[in-house]
Amino acid sequence: MIEILISVILISAIAMSGFRRARMLNRGFALQSLTIALLCLAKGYQTGEYHYYILFLLTLITKVVIIPLIISRSMVHSKLERETDMILSGSWSYIVTGIAVALSFIFLGNFSDYLFRVGCILIITGAILMMGRKKAITQMIGLLTMENGVVLFEISMVKMGSIIEFGIVFEMLILAMIMGIMIFNINKTFDTLNTDYLSNLKE
């Protein structure tokens, strides 16, 4: 069961790296978070430790419901439908992501734990998503994907208290809120979400 969930996370990470439409990216992020929540549930059922259930509930509430709502609200405000000129476009971003995932699997070959490796891979794919896009919303989704990777890291470590889980989840929630406000302000000031224009701030 855990292996199917891990493969869903990997497939969603690779598929999200090439999506153009922000709505599809948002749905992909929600699916990825839902899979991570189910992974927590499965881990909790396997080990019988209660803090996995807490993480499951927190992930379900914040990352599957609240954060996608925030993203879609800021999409409605900024009228962003799709990204037309990306730095890494279309098929290249798929291939770069595929090669990056393969390389990180090779370099992390010493770790037998899948969750650890997949956490690393989510961080790398989130970074690629952030580097390859220009619009602020898609970069925000990239950052949130990296945070998903951090959660997977945290699950793969054995001895960690609930306090760190609370920390990660609420940090992410506040991050998403702040970025939603920032995106609203960027859009109001520049009439676009293209982050290239941010360098116009120079005097």
Add this chain to the structure above:
Amino acid sequence: MKYVIYIIQSLMLLLLTPLFMGIIKNLKASIRGYEACPVLQPYYNIAKLFEKGRVLSKSSSIITLIAPTLCLCACVTAAFMVPVFFNDGNPFVGNLFIIIFLLGIVKFFITLTGLDSASAFGGMGSSRELFISMIAEPVMFLTVAFLYMETKSLNIFAINTAVAGMAGFDVANCIAAMGFAVLLVAENARMPVDNPETHLELTMIHEAMILDTSGRDLALMELSSWIKLMVFVTIFINCFFPMGMTGAVAFVPVILSFIAYILKVLVILAVISLVECSMAKFRLFRVPELLSAAFSLSLVAIVINFF
């Protein structure tokens, strides 16, 4: 006795193919809320087409005369090389490369037919088909490489036995299955790549190439493309989800395995028709993006399996 079952299973695959196509049409109609045609309609269509004569273009050569028969022959041979619902792990046919190249013969002769009638549409369709298959071929071979690394065999019967012997699902197997599913859609001209039900100019890839064939030729071409789809579906099932496959030469296990096969095919057909009803066709130049996603999925599957 087991050779009889081997022959019977492939014959069942060939005989049931138009029925599966009718089921796809029915499912799509019921999803869209249309009134569906009868499930057996493809059989009637084929029978009607076989009664009609052929009309040939003045500029067509011997290719148009022989290509439909050759396509059907290649497809039928490929159908006899895959395990359908019975496999006792003692293979004498079924090298994956032979199956791939047999299906490549079909593609080659269909594209030649499109060029041969000297119409503008046919050439356009041929060029598009080869453009797509040029990008689809690396994915196919990466998937074969993955199957070889996973099971240390290139024979589909041995692969099927080895995958059925594995406990549970593997991460690499699931990811490679996803990549192969994209490939299945692209190779068989289904929806995100090509719309199989219109003759509209913008969407034509497969239909453009067989636009100038008629009567008996058209029946053979349609049959061979249907059989090609079902052979791909059978390879998909047998290489990635071989649950319920039997190797025992007895009546009850074979019937149970047959029912399991039918159920798995129905699930895949339902997924295909759901995708076809819910997605718009991609622009032609966005198809490489889809296939490069499949490429990186198969690459990742190989690496996960190896390290």
